[in-house]
Amino acid sequence: MKQQRIFPGVILIGFGLYFFLQQTAVAWFQPFLSWPTLLLVIGLAFLADTYNSKDGSGILPGVILTGFGIHFHVVNHFDFWSNDTGVFILIISLGFLLQYQKTRNGLFQGLLFLILAMITLFYDKVIEWLGLLENRALSLWQFWPVILIAIGGYLLFVKKK
Numbered sequence: 001m002k003q004q005r006i007f008p009g010v011i012l013i014g015f016g017l018y019f020f021l022q023q024t025a026v027a028w029f030q031p032f033l034s035w036p037t038l039l040l041v042i043g044l045a046f047l048a049d050t051y052n053s054k055d056g057s058g059i060l061p062g063v064i065l066t067g068f069g070i071h072f073h074v075v076n077h078f079d080f081w082s083n084d085t086g087v088f089i090l091i092i093s094l095g096f097l098l099q100y101q102k103t104r105n106g107l108f109q110g111l112l113f114l115i116l117a118m119i120t121l122f123y124d125k126v127i128e129w130l131g132l133l134e135n136r137a138l139s140l141w142q143f144w145p146v147i148l149i150a151i152g153g154y155l156l157f158v159k160k161k
Contacts (some may be wrong), residue, residue, distance in 0.1 A: 006053075007048070010048050014044065019042065036069040041069075043066030046062030046065065049062075059098050059103075060095040063076060064127065068088070068091060084121055086121030086123075089116050093111075093114040096110030097110035101108045
């Protein structure tokens with residue numbers, strides 16, 4: 001019975017604080033009273049509920065929602081923070097890896113998303129590095145999305161024996 005009350009309790013407290021602070025119009029809190037804060041509240045509710053139970057099914061959505069909420073706040077306040085697709089893929093990877101830590105499920109997906117995040121975040125450096133090897137490697141690098149599609153098709157349609 002206790003676990004069934006954690007998620008709605010955190011949601012109600014979080015949303016209540018959000019709307020209370022919005023009504024009070026305290027200047028210090030105003031930059032944080034936007035839709036990313038609601039993502040944070042929902043994500044933290046998932047994480048609190050999951051870590052207080054034996055089930056790990058809420059870790060992935062919790063990390064994704066919390067991570068996206070943090071990202072959208074930080075990207076507007078700090079110039080050093082990247083607003084690249086790779087950041088979103090990295091957050092998803094972190095979700096799978098934390099899920100694996102609790103449930104022993106999702107390691108492959110976490111590592112796959114981590115590799116994709118590193119490729120997209122450091123695409124220019126990877127291209128530069130491959131350019132130092134040979135021109136053939138650089139021309140093959142242009143087809144890496146096709147390679148991803150081929151591997152995905154293999155995993156979906158080729159039966160294991």
